[in-house]
Each structure stands twice: as C-alpha cells, then as structure tokens.
Amino acid sequence: MESDREPRWLSAEEQGVWQAYVQATTLLEDHLDRQLQRDAGMPHIYYALLVHLARAPHRRLRMTRLAQDAKITRSRLSHAIARLEKHGWVRREDCPSDKRGQNAVLTEAGDAVLRRSAPGHVAAVRQAIFDRLAPEQVTQLGEIMRVVAEGLQPEGTDADLPWRR
Incomplete structure (x- = not known):
C-alpha cells in the first residue's frame, strides 16, 4: 500500500554525508579486497569467514550460524565454503546434534593462511x-556504527552482535 505522504527527503547535509559514506565504504571494501587478493589470494569475504571460524569454539560453526554472523545468504556461503574447501582451509562435517545440519570447520591450513594474512590485513x-x-573520532565512529548496526539487526538477534558477546 503506497503512502500519500511526501517522502522525508534528505537535507543537503544529510545527502552529503550519505554520499561520503557510500563512497568511503565502496572504496574501503575495494581496498581490503585488493590487499587480501594480493597477499593471501582470497577476497575479503573469505577472510571474514575464516576469522569467524577462528573465533568460534573448537574453530567450527553451524553453516546457518556462519551465514547469519557473516550477513550473507546461505547460497553465497555454500559457494564460499566450497572454494575454501578446495584450498584446504575449511572442511564441512555433519552436525552431531542435527543430522540435517552441517558445520564449517577451520583446518590447520586455514588457520595458517589466516595467521599469515592477518598482519597485512590489519595494516x-x-x-x-x-x-x-x-x-575521539575513533570512539565516535564506533558509537555511530554500533547504533546503525543495532537498528538494522533483525529482531530477536541482538546476541549476534559481536560487541555484545
């Protein structure tokens, strides 16, 4: 149902902030992707998946949880895990508590590539x-990003926010 109300257009200042945000995030993602491709032979999303697994208990997560944590679709995750498996960085295993589920597990080789690529990524x-x-800008940026992330987090999943764990 369409609203008869006029949209709340962005002010000139808000439009400027929005455009700066879009440009900065696009450039940042490209910068990180290029660095990780050059230094580790993987895109940023693969690196992020390895990090999620490295931080998980026993270096394993249910595939559904990993997709939620990484904020990607299950099909995109399945494709990424298949590529990571080809490199020997991740393996899949059946979930012992649910025969329909699968876990993604970080292998020793995956841990090694993560350790080798982390210094360049952090730099x-x-x-x-x-x-x-x-x-003070770092503090402000953190506060702003937490507010934005909390507002976009699907209802009932507050525990999925990493700074709340």
Missing part, C-alpha cells in the same frame, strides 16, 4: 581508517 585497515582519525 591495510589501520592505514585506511585508524591512522586517519583522531582518538
């Missing part, structure tokens, strides 16, 4: 963001 993140901001 790229630091150079792109933290070296450009004053300490």
